[in-house]
Amino acid sequence: MVFTSFNFLIFFPILAVLYWITPSRFKWITLLAASYFFYINIKPVYAFLLAGVTLTTWLFTVLIAKTGNEQHKKLYLTINIILVLLPLFFFKYFGTFNNEVFTLMQAWNVRWPLPEMTLLLPIGISFYTFMAIGYTVDVYNEDIDVEKNPGILALFVSFFPLILSGPIERAGNMLPQFRKPPAFDYDLFVKGLKLALWGYFMKLVVAERLGMYVNAVYGNVEYHNGSSLLLASLIYPFQVYADLGGYSLIAIGVANVLGIKVIPNFNRPFFAGSMSEFWRRWHMSLISWLTDYVYTPLSFSFRRYKIWGIVLALMITFMISGIWHGAALTFVVWGLMQGVFLSTEALTNKRRSAFEVKYRLNRKTWYLIFTMVVTYFLFSISQIFGRAENLDDAFLVFRRIFTDPGPLFLGPPATFINGSIALSLLMFKDFTDEFYPGRFLLFENPGKVVRTISYSLVIILILLIGILDSGQFIYFQF
Amino acid sequence: MDKTEILEKLTPIFRAIFGNNSLVLSDGLTANDVDNWDSLTHMLLITEIENSFTIKFKLKDLNKMRNVGDMVETIISKLQA
Structure with missing residues (x-):
């Protein structure tokens, strides 16, 4: 679903009403469900990727916050950044890389095992990957507290207004608003x-x-x-x-x-x-x-x-x-x-x-x-x-x-x-x-x-x- | 070295980096208050401070410096270490 689609004009008013009648402590659940619904509407299978990025980020940031050992901290940080970047690299760059090698090998009459391919980029991946990495680094630097609730972290990574093209938000700004949703402000x-x-x-x-x-x-x-x-x-x-x-x-x-x-x-x-x-x-x-x-x-x-x-x-x-x-x-x-x-x-x-x-x-x-x-x-x-x-x-x-x-x-x-x-x-x-x-x-x-x-x-x-x-x-x- | 001495030593560094001879330092001074204090000149400033006080900052220290006051506190803690 995109902002300029007719579906969005139906989806959003319904969500806004639902959101404001949801009791404060359950608001994040409404938003999380809406965000995944919004994303799944574009291409369902890519939601697994989004969930995967969220899950590894949650796991490794909890580990970073738990350990007192500086070297372990650094290791968890590195592993998570690599894991989160892998899908981005695969979907965004592997196709180009593969096709370049394929053409090069063909010119030399050498067989390259993979045929030319075009991968469909999972929409929003460049944006939510950056948000997940930013959060991981912030936790590592102790600039923010770790989010223990995987649901709230999932909402930060998948928040539907931002997931397709940003703004690339920071956990320090968003997580407190999801944990304690601000009261209705007419202005x-x-x-x-x-x-x-x-x-x-x-x-x-x-x-x-x-x-x-x-x-x-x-x-x-x-x-x-x-x-x-x-x-x-x-x-x-x-x-x-x-x-x-x-x-x-x-x-x-x-x-x-x-x-x-x-x-x-x-x-x-x-x-x-x-x-x-x-x-x-x-x-x-x-x-x-x-x-x-x-x-x-x-x-x-x-x-x-x-x-x-x-x-x-x-x-x-x-x-x-x-x-x-x-x-x-x-x-x-x-x-x-x-x-x-x-x-x-x-x-x-x-x-x-x-x-x-x-x-x-x-x-x-x-x-x-x-x-x-x-x-x-x-x-x-x-x-x-x-x-x-x-x-x-x-x-x-x-x-x-x-x-x-x-x-x-x-x-x-x-x-x-x-x-x-x-x-x-x-x-x-x-x-x-x-x-x-x-x-x-x-x-x-x-x-x-x-x-x-x-x-x-x-x-x-x-x-x-x-x-x-x-x-x-x-x-x-x- | 106390706070006043540090500020005295910092002033010519700041003035040279930002090209402003009338700049006066105070605890609450931030990058927003000074022309040319951006992410580029900030790193030049950090390097000059390290050389001048013969200290070494960590990347984490940089995130904690929100204004000149924080900077002075960090320098004091480095000098004591």
Whole structure:
């Protein structure tokens, strides 16, 4: 079941009523049953994998908490991380690895025992695996208490709003809310509905409409000229933002309706003035997870190399981030580019700050706009590797952009007009929230009339120009 | 070495790393209060502190430092060990 399906619109209200009438100490059971029902509805057999990951995590974290022996602790930590990562590696990378070896062996006329294969990725596995690992490390570091009730841990790993695409939550935030469910909070309930509504708008209207153009161009790279490829490449970051950002808002909103608070995933990323700021605003839950569990341990162990240790840690972290997105060379290049951008900033940070202070640039509007545009361009360039089917396509896109200008392909007028209206609305809201907070309130307006008109308008837009039957989010494939 | 002495020794390190000559340290100061104090400069800071006080932190110590006060406490415990 996905948020944009008709089934979900029936499932969720029923669950919300059931949840709020369930006595407090049994609430976790209602949520756990709902979460497995939600997941089983997608593909039943993969629920066993989810249960398996939960069970080993529960077992080894209880062992970690029980033993006083530091070496045993470390051993249990390592075993659990390996066990939890195995299915992820198998389903995500084994197929690619096998097929590469298969092709290579064929070229040498050697028989490789396994035929070419395509494994269907168990949906959400990249997300719940990270949550399970994060929990294990937190227990090992004694940052949180171990959860002895396997049911509550199972709920943390499988919590249905988050399981398909995050935000990648932390046990320290979620477990207390599942153990002692917060009492009904009307404001949070309403806030959740508003967030979900805006999330649906971002996904069904903005992401889908922009996606029509981007897919038309990127689906047939060889038939499009540089101008169209450039436009599609500049639109794609907005599409991903509306897609994953919209999904995240629905997830957060749905959790809020159930009284559960969830960390944010995006913070108006296109107003970032540097790549490091951008990565504090874009897919925040993934980046903060990678910072805590990959980058910090790495940079700590490389710290005697000073700034170069940091550069190395950054490169490795973003390589992992790239490969996490998919087993393809395009994602490796994507990760490398982020690493290079951030390392360059780290190396020049002091000089840049001194320069900005000297000329008081941080107060000059033109300079702020300039840094935002540069950041957006850099990210768009890297996203060409995130979007292209393969490296050849990506390089073709670059070649065409620089050598093959021509008349712009705009697609059917409706696509262009609807896409522009949708994106303008989204960016207008982000712009006012960023620079004039509290000035142009719509969903939060104190006047009931404005609020009602805003809700109605967004609902009408969803029904009128939203694409209601696609049902696929970009991040489901990761 | 007491708390005041440690703060005195920390101040020039902080000022050099974050490029801010008027930075004044206090117990409650956190990364959010200081420009350029992010996960990158934090590790440079840690390394400088280790070298300057000739101590070695553990990864676990880092998680416990929520502000400058925690940092000073950790340094004191390392110096006593």
